[in-house]
Amino acid sequence: MSRIRHLISIDDLSKSDIEYLLDRADDFLDVARGKRRLRTLEGKILANLFFEPSTRTRMSFESAMKRLGGEVINLGTLEATSVAKGESLADTLRVVEQYADCIVLRHYREGSARFASQICDVPVINAGDGAGQHPTQTLLDLYTIRKEARLNNLKIALIGDLKYSRTVHSLIKALALFNAEIYLVSPETLRLPEEIMDVDVTFVECDLKEAIENADVLYVTRIQRERFPDEEEYRKVAGSYRLTAEMLENSDAIVMHPLPRVDEISYDVDGLKNAVYFRQAFYGVPVRMAILSEVMS
Amino acid sequence: MNVLTISKIRDGTVIDHIPAGKALEVLKILGIKSGSRERVSMAMNVESKKMGRKDIVKVEGKFISDEELNRIALIAPKATINIVKDFEISRKFRVSIPQRVEGILRCPNQNCISNDPKEPATSEFRVEELNGDVVAWCVFCGKKVYDVEKYLV
Numbered sequence: 504m505s506r507i508r509h510l511i512s513i514d515d516l517s518k519s520d521i522e523y524l525l526d527r528a529d530d531f532l533d534v535a536r537g538k539r540r541l542r543t544l545e546g547k548i549l550a551n552l553f554f555e556p557s558t559r560t561r562m563s564f565e566s567a568m569k570r571l572g573g574e575v576i577n578l579g580t581l582e583a584t585s586v587a588k589g590e591s592l593a594d595t596l597r598v599v600e601q602y603a604d605c606i607v608l609r610h611y612r613e614g615s616a617r618f619a620s621q622i623c624d625v626p627v628i629n630a631g632d633g634a635g636q637h638p639t640q641t642l643l644d645l646y647t648i649r650k651e652a653r654l655n656n657l658k659i660a661l662i663g664d665l666k667y668s669r670t671v672h673s674l675i676k677a678l679a680l681f682n683a684e685i686y687l688v689s690p691e692t693l694r695l696p697e698e699i700m701d702v703d704v705t706f707v708e709c710d711l712k713e714a715i716e717n718a719d720v721l722y723v724t725r726i727q728r729e730r731f732p733d734e735e736e737y738r739k740v741a742g743s744y745r746l747t748a749e750m751l752e753n754s755d756a757i758v759m760h761p762l763p764r765v766d767e768i769s770y771d772v773d774g775l776k777n778a779v780y781f782r783q784a785f786y787g788v789p790v791r792m793a794i795l796s797e798v799m800s
Numbered sequence: 801m802n803v804l805t806i807s808k809i810r811d812g813t814v815i816d817h818i819p820a821g822k823a824l825e826v827l828k829i830l831g832i833k834s835g836s837r838e839r840v841s842m843a844m845n846v847e848s849k850k851m852g853r854k855d856i857v858k859v860e861g862k863f864i865s866d867e868e869l870n871r872i873a874l875i876a877p878k879a880t881i882n883i884v885k886d887f888e889i890s891r892k893f894r895v896s897i898p899q900r901v902e903g904i905l906r907c908p909n910q911n912c913i914s915n916d917p918k919e920p921a922t923s924e925f926r927v928e929e930l931n932g933d934v935v936a937w938c939v940f941c942g943k944k945v946y947d948v949e950k951y952l953v
Contacts, residue, residue: 614909
């Protein structure tokens, strides 16, 4: 594959780039589990710049970097930084790149990571830009699908907030490379935007029951209160899809979720063999190890 | 037979094959507005063998810049430009759609980093012609723009 300098959008990766990164993640599985030690990024520093809350993405990058022998510095809370004094993102980036060998950026503005990659000499990894792209989440989703089901000719149901969910938007683009059939299950007001459907994929709009009967993977997303322009609209659709153990009684479909969940997957699903969402969170570590190794090697 | 009569110009630019109804947009791109001193002739919705109907703009004393050309190409991808010197056409060419434009279009996505006044981000778009229409993609947020004339800066 060609050398990846920055990772901004899943669109920047070819099918073979994706397969290469997933293969590399396989190489790091034991290291991610702490069974083997590696020091390949010893002496390197990663800067985590998170302008929006995050637990999994931030901590899995931190874990991945430390498992590779590197070190991590964090922006900390925004109130304690120059951002609170009115510093622009551009200036923050120009300063932070003086302290680190790679920047992981999460920012509320769409396109902020691409902008950062134009400004910075060190590699920039997009950890989510507004409702835009979240390519490392997509890669770990693909990795989970490959490990727990199959990636080629997959039947996958995307359930919940298909309008605002950036993980869903990026995942659709990537699945288009693997000949997937995609079932869409969402409230009317949270349907997938038409521009996201402009890919070479078969889409089927259906209800939850049909999706469970047909799909190999049920990818459930949270209805995100913070993305709604008004609270009333959120209340109309909150809790409209809830997956329970009873509904999965005769299904072999794996259940994925980018987490955090609120009430869209009942706790009684956690104990079923179908539930892979906590392993999915773990797979973030080897996948991010593969990405960090690639951009910093 | 109807004969189109627009007087010849001595020195300046003739923009032909503008899609019908878009001549006013072209004038806007050229910075010609109420109070401007340029001598301008304009014909709208005239018959055209190639296009059915088209607009034509003639501006005396004005030679078009590359940036203006790029802007015109976005709204009139089939326009032809005639540079006139001493009543003769000294150069004639078709506009070509630029593959990328900077600072010419505004991203319709209000949450795009290019719309943040605090950041030194110049808007940047990748441009393509699809089935005769111009389509632009924001390089930063990926937003697709079909009606580009609405977003000309």
